[in-house]
Amino acid sequence: MADTRTPDALGPVPLGDVLERITDGIIALDADWRIVYINTRGRELLDARDRPLIGEDYLEAFPRAAETSFVDEYRAAFCEQRPRQFVEHSRTVDRSFEVQVFPSPNGISVYFRDVTERVRAELERTEREGRQDALIQFGRIALGRISTGRLLADALELLMAYIAVPYAEIFLYDARERRYVYGEVAGLGIGIAPRSAPPLTEEALAGLLSGTTMTSLDVREDQRFLDGDTFDRLGTTAALCVPVGTEEGALALMFAYGDAATIGSEANARFAEAIATTLTEALRSKNTRRSNREILESINDAFVACDENLTITYVNERMAAFWQMRAEEIVGKNLEWFSRYSGGAETIAHYKMALLTGKSATFEAFFPERQRWYENRVYPFASGVAGYVRDVTRRKGAEMQIRELNVELERRVRERTHQLELANADLESFAYSVSHDLRAPLRAIDGFSQALEEDYGHHFDREGSRLLGRVRNAATRMAALIDALLDLARIARKPMTYVAVDVSKIAQSVVDDLRRSSPSRDVRVLVESGMGAFGEPALVRACLENLIGNAWKFTRDTPGAEIHVGRAAPGEFFVRDNGAGFDMAYANKLFGAFQRLHSVEEFEGTGVGLASVAKIVHRHGGEIRAEGSVGRGATFTFTLPTEAPSKE
Amino acid sequence: MTSPYVLLIEDNEDDIELTRRAFARNHIVNDLVVARDGVEASDLLFGGEPDKLLPQFILLDLKLPRVSGLELLERIRGDARTALIPTVILTSSKQDEDLLAGYHLGANSYVRKPVDFNEFVEAVRQVGLYWLVLNQPPPVDKT
Numbered sequence: 097m098a099d100t101r102t103p104d105a106l107g108p109v110p111l112g113d114v115l116e117r118i119t120d121g122i123i124a125l126d127a128d129w130r131i132v133y134i135n136t137r138g139r140e141l142l143d144a145r146d147r148p149l150i151g152e153d154y155l156e157a158f159p160r161a162a163e164t165s166f167v168d169e170y171r172a173a174f175c176e177q178r179p180r181q182f183v184e185h186s187r188t189v190d191r192s193f194e195v196q197v198f199p200s201p202n203g204i205s206v207y208f209r210d211v212t213e214r215v216r217a218e219l220e221r222t223e224r225e226g227r228q229d230a231l232i233q234f235g236r237i238a239l240g241r242i243s244t245g246r247l248l249a250d251a252l253e254l255l256m257a258y259i260a261v262p263y264a265e266i267f268l269y270d271a272r273e274r275r276y277v278y279g280e281v282a283g284l285g286i287g288i289a290p291r292s293a294p295p296l297t298e299e300a301l302a303g304l305l306s307g308t309t310m311t312s313l314d315v316r317e318d319q320r321f322l323d324g325d326t327f328d329r330l331g332t333t334a335a336l337c338v339p340v341g342t343e344e345g346a347l348a349l350m351f352a353y354g355d356a357a358t359i360g361s362e363a364n365a366r367f368a369e370a371i372a373t374t375l376t377e378a379l380r381s382k383n384t385r386r387s388n389r390e391i392l393e394s395i396n397d398a399f400v401a402c403d404e405n406l407t408i409t410y411v412n413e414r415m416a417a418f419w420q421m422r423a424e425e426i427v428g429k430n431l432e433w434f435s436r437y438s439g440g441a442e443t444i445a446h447y448k449m450a451l452l453t454g455k456s457a458t459f460e461a462f463f464p465e466r467q468r469w470y471e472n473r474v475y476p477f478a479s480g481v482a483g484y485v486r487d488v489t490r491r492k493g494a495e496m497q498i499r500e501l502n503v504e505l506e507r508r509v510r511e512r513t514h515q516l517e518l519a520n521a522d523l524e525s526f527a528y529s530v531s532h533d534l535r536a537p538l539r540a541i542d543g544f545s546q547a548l549e550e551d552y553g554h555h556f557d558r559e560g561s562r563l564l565g566r567v568r569n570a571a572t573r574m575a576a577l578i579d580a581l582l583d584l585a586r587i588a589r590k591p592m593t594y595v596a597v598d599v600s601k602i603a604q605s606v607v608d609d610l611r612r613s614s615p616s617r618d619v620r621v622l623v624e625s626g627m628g629a630f631g632e633p634a635l636v637r638a639c640l641e642n643l644i645g646n647a648w649k650f651t652r653d654t655p656g657a658e659i660h661v662g663r664a665a666p667g668e669f670f671v672r673d674n675g676a677g678f679d680m681a682y683a684n685k686l687f688g689a690f691q692r693l694h695s696v697e698e699f700e701g702t703g704v705g706l707a708s709v710a711k712i713v714h715r716h717g718g719e720i721r722a723e724g725s726v727g728r729g730a731t732f733t734f735t736l737p738t739e740a741p742s743k744e
Numbered sequence: 745m746t747s748p749y750v751l752l753i754e755d756n757e758d759d760i761e762l763t764r765r766a767f768a769r770n771h772i773v774n775d776l777v778v779a780r781d782g783v784e785a786s787d788l789l790f791g792g793e794p795d796k797l798l799p800q801f802i803l804l805d806l807k808l809p810r811v812s813g814l815e816l817l818e819r820i821r822g823d824a825r826t827a828l829i830p831t832v833i834l835t836s837s838k839q840d841e842d843l844l845a846g847y848h849l850g851a852n853s854y855v856r857k858p859v860d861f862n863e864f865v866e867a868v869r870q871v872g873l874y875w876l877v878l879n880q881p882p883p884v885d886k887t
Contacts, residue, residue: 532807535836535859540758543861547765568860575859579838 119209121193125170126203129154141210143189160187166195173197174204183211192216220363227258227367231374238378244268245280247382251350251375252282259364261354262332266340268348268379269294271305294349295322296337305346309369310337313356334359340372340379347379397473397484404480406431406447418485437463443472450474451481460488520589527585534578542571580704587635587711594740597636599627599669603661606637606644619651624662627669629736631716636736639712642705643671643732649699650730651675667718667738674729678722686722709734717741749775750876751799753785753816754834755808762861763803763834766868774800774876782811786819789826801830801875804851806842814845821850830875834867 121138125131131149139145142158149157161167165184173180180197192215193208234254238247248266255264263283267276275293294301300320304310312318313334321335332353340348350372358364392399398415402408407430416423419434431447434440446457456475463470469492473484545568549561556564603623611617629636644659651657651673660672678686678693685691687710692703706722713720713734724730750772754760760778767776777799779785789798802820806813813833820826832853833846846854855871858864 532836535857536756536759538859539762539836539857539861539864542859543758543762543765543864546861572860582838 118207120207121209123154123206123208124203125154125206127174127201131157132203138208141189141191141193141208142186158188163187169195170197170204170206173199177201183215185215223258224363227370230254230258231367231370234371235374235377238374239381244278244379244382247375247378248278248280248348249282251371252280255350255352255368255371256282258367259336259352259354259361260358261336261352263354264350264352266348266350266375267294269305269346271346296320297322304337304339304349305341307339307341307346309339309365311335311359311365312337313360315353336365336368338365338368338372340375347376350375395484397486399482399484400426400431401482402431402447402480404451406444406451406481409480415485437465446472446474447481447483450476460492523585523589527582530578530582535575538571538575538578542568545571577702577704580702580708583638584704584708584711587638587708587715590632590635592632592635592715594630594737595633597629597631597633597736599629599636599640599663599736600625600661602633602637603627603640603644606640607659607661609641610645610648614648617648617652617657619648619657619659621659622661627661627663629667629669629738630740631736635712635715639709639734640671642709643734646705646732647671647673647675647730649675649701650677652699664733668733668735670731670733672729672731677724677726677729679726680724683722683724687720747775748797748800749777750872751777751779751785751788751802753779753782753802753808753813754805755780756805759805759857762864763868766861766865767872769865770869770872772868772872772876781809782813782816785816786811789820790823798826798829801832801852803832803834803871806833806835806837806846814842814849817846817849817851832871832875834871 116135118135119137121141122133122135123131123138123142124133131152131154134142134144134149136145139147139149144157147157155162155167164187165182166186169180169182169184177199179199181195183192183194185192191210192212194211195206195208198205198207231254234250237250248268252264252266255261261283263281265279265281267279269275270277294304296304297320300310310320311334312321315321315333315335318335332355334354334356336352336354336359338350338352339346340350350368352359352368392410392412395412396414398418399410399412400408400415401410408427411419411423411426413423416426419426431444435444443459443461446459449455450457454476456473458471458473460469460471462468468487468489471486471488473486475482475484545564549556549564553561600623607621607623611619640661644661647659651659652675654673654675656674658674661669662672663669676694676699682693685693687706691707692701694701709732710720713736716736718735718737720732720734722730722732750767752760752763754763764776767774777788779788804813804817808816813835817831817833820829820831827850830852831850832855833842833851834855834857835842836857838856843854852875853871855867858867
């Protein structure tokens with residue numbers, strides 16, 4: 097467009113309709129700054145429709161132009177005789193104009209258009225971007241702020257930098273106590289009494305706490321506000337209330353008081369909310385840090401954290417007490433400083449190792465000066481290492497006591513074992529002696545009784561021979577008793593080896609032996625197949641020999657004798673017969689050594705068989721029980737392991 | 745010792761007499777020479793002139809004063825002159841350990857003395873029959 101409008105064509109006089117139709121404002125000045133022309137649009141833009149203007153001095157007609165760069169620009173264009181272009185805000189009409197100035201030796205022609213909206217949008221955009229940058233900056237600072245007060249002050253500073261309000265305040269809010277905990281104010285808050293609770297009705301507060309921003313353009317008339325008058329004194333009529341917090345609850349409440357235009361701005365409200373969001377995160381992270389800290393303070397262990405150079409960054413109170421210093425004195429020191437204490441150097445070596453390897457470590461250290469044991473647990477983390485120290489003196493004492501007790505116990509066990517071994521050896525020699533020495537006289541009794549009968553039998557009558565026979569019978573029976581006793585002792589002493597035993601096969605073999613030894617007996621025997629257990633084969637066999645042998649013996653007088661060897665459950669076996677049976681009243685006497693429920697004349701035996709069986713079953717960790725009734729048979733049920741017991 | 749004999753090593757006088765009686769009942773006519781303990785038996789077997797007559801077989805009790813039966817057996821089997829003499833353990837013990845040790849040391853038989861004299865006679869009969877009649881003794885080195 098500028099190309100078509102040459103300075104010559106725009107000569108001061110005469111001016112045609114063309115210029116009138118141009119939508120830009122046009123004003124022409126001569127070399128003495130007198131207005132020689134202004135078009136209708138120009139008059140409109142400059143709010144000078146009804147003024148004469150033509151022939152007037154430009155600066156007299158528009159005096160405020162001197163306050164801005166219009167005059168300088170015109171002068172420069174004329175002097176340099178070069179066109180100029182610029183954007184400037186006119187104080188005359190409070191509008192922004194984009195201006196083109198075309199000079200000629202006679203004067204200048206000025207074309208200007210209203211760009212107020214464009215400039216405002218531009219400004220807003222710039223401001224918005226500025227706000228965003230400021231928010232990001234605030235976020236960075238906020239997350240690192242240790243002091244809550246400073247954090248709140250930062251938030252207010254940011255708020256007031258971008259929202260033109262004279263006064264703002266922010267309070268930490270305790271929702272449970274329904275009151276302010278701590279607050280910061282900024283701006284012209286002079287004369288405002290410190291608050292202890294939000295100046296809002298219950299309902300308004302509830303809305304705010306639920307997370308909704310609240311705007312009031314006239315607090316004096318707003319029923320939601322309790323003390324609108326206070327702010328009237330500051331000349332503020334509107335209020336912006338923004339909750340700081342999460343859905344779970346407000347952490348703080350932020351208030352900005354100002355004029356209706358500023359408070360009513362949607363952009364301002366959004367910005368305040370953005371600050372609140374950032375503040376929420378910062379407060380929450382602070383809370384987390386604080387709770388971490390509280391945890392570290394509350395644990396019973398002493399705690400120390402170091403950075404990667406072993407500079408101590410944190411100690412809890414217990415650690416401070418451990419070194420008998422104040423925490424502030426310790427933080428900032430290097431861990432090496434503590435190597436002056438005995439035990440310290442070793443401890444530090446562990447920390448260095450943990451840093452180097454990234455592996456945690458646990459070790460115990462004895463501090464001779466204190467006569468105490470400490471357990472250290474060292475954990476490396478991304479940028480340093482942390483240690484927990486616990487006094488384990490009592491535990492160590494207990495451990496040592498236990499160790500001493502164990503040593504004593506072992507000594508006593510050894511002593512006792514030795515005594516038992518001696519006793520066992522005594523028993524061995526006793527059994528040996530019984531076996532040899534008790535039998536020899538019996539043999540003599542029997543042998544010489546017979547010699548007497550052989551050599552002097554003709555001197556005896558029948559009664560004499562019968563009495564001699566009784567002597568010999570007694571000797572034989574005593575020999576059997578001695579043997580049974582020795583067998584019982586052997587069962588008790590025999591070392592146990594657990595192997596898989598085929599109970600069915602052993603039982604069948606026992607039955608076969610019995611059939612061979614008494615071929616005249618007619619006994620129906622049922623041995624279930626596939627019965628297995630774990631045990632010492634010789635003892636399991638002895639057990640079955642006794643039980644089946646008993647069944648065999650006690651069915652001697654039973655017509656249709658039957659013996660059933662079976663399994664009641666895995667590992668639970670029984671031997672049942674339909675023989676003489678026994679009276680359950682004496683069942684508890686069955687398994688005692690030398691206990692008999694029948695006379696020797698009725699059924700021969702030593703009374704040791706069932707005692708042996710019980711001994712065998714018990715040595716396998718099993719149980720045995722007997723059921724029966726007189727004349728109706730007996731059932732012996734016993735258990736054996738179904739798997740080899742573990743070595744322990 | 746000039747005629748073939750059986751050596752009984754036994755300290756119990758009752759058992760000695762019963763054994764003699766059992767020999768008599770079985771009509772074993774060989775002399776029964778008795779040693780009352782291991783030392784006496786050793787003297788008899790290993791002492792004296794080198795050319796003396798050795799027993800046809802030995803009946804050995806295990807429980808003996810001074811030198812035990814098993815010790816004596818070990819010595820009998822360890823000496824070239826006596827190593828091949830049939831030796832039968834004749835004892836009251838039926839302990840497994842004694843049985844095993846006896847056989848390990850080279851006993852030819854292990855006989856438990858029954859309390860019943862008739863059984864004892866029978867045992868002696870069988871031992872005597874086997875070792876005196878049926879068994880072919882090892883050739884005597886005459887060189």
